[in-house]
Amino acid sequence: MSDSDVIPIDLKGRTPPGFVAVEGAIGVGKTTLAKKLAASFNHATLLEAAEQNPFLEKFYRDRSQAALATQLFFLFHRTQSIQDMRHDNGFEPARVADFLVEKDPLFARINLDTDEYQLYEKIYRQLTIDAPKPDLVVYLQATTDVLLTRIEQRGLAMERLIDRDYLERLNEVYSEFFLYYDDAPLLIVNASEIDLANSADDYRNLVDYLLDIRSGRHYFNPTFFN
Secondary structure (H helix, E strand, O other): OOHHHOOOOOOOOOOOOOEEEEEEOOOOOHHHHHHHHHHHHOOEEEOOOHHHOOOHHHHHHOHHHHHHHHHHHHHHHHHHHHHHHHHHHOOOOOEEEOOOHHHHHHHHHHHOOHHHHHHHHHHHHHHOOOOOOOOEEEEEEOOHHHHHHHHHHHOOHHHHHOOHHHHHHHHHHHHHHHHHOOOOOEEEEEOOOOOOOOOHHHHHHHHHHHOOOOOOEEEEOHHHHO
């Protein structure tokens, strides 16, 4: 993101959360928001870099054949990124991530068979034991129709292989996960009618809201600001 893309934010004397994790299903805009927040807060980014996963396109073509390799690559990459930052600077909490490590099993549950999932669980427990807790988690929700539209708009060829049933299942497991999530302050955002990629007003309204969050569960519905 260039300096010209940074949207000026009036913090009004408030301190941004140190470690922010942005989550949501494929196509909802979590990486876009993570980059914008990092630029506004002068934080570093911690991104999962899906394009680096050599198994991902194979997974979208045939989930049953490439699911375990795809899942383990993401798990190793996410945990290694966090460990590298711990090693470099003790994980100074000025980061915005486009993933929450604890959500990793969501994908495993819907993509792996029983034997694969048992193996995955053993590896997951060993790798994520020191994962830091965010100061704020932002969960972006959107309907399956909106996700499909945004995936089509960004034009990545392999993502066009994603089918509606898979996105609907993802939405279901995300909703279930965050229904019970209480490990960190949580902001649930109705992202179906918000354009965080292109609307400066939508983005400023969201940031102004989240800057006041210090604990608990909160909901941001952009229709309240229209």
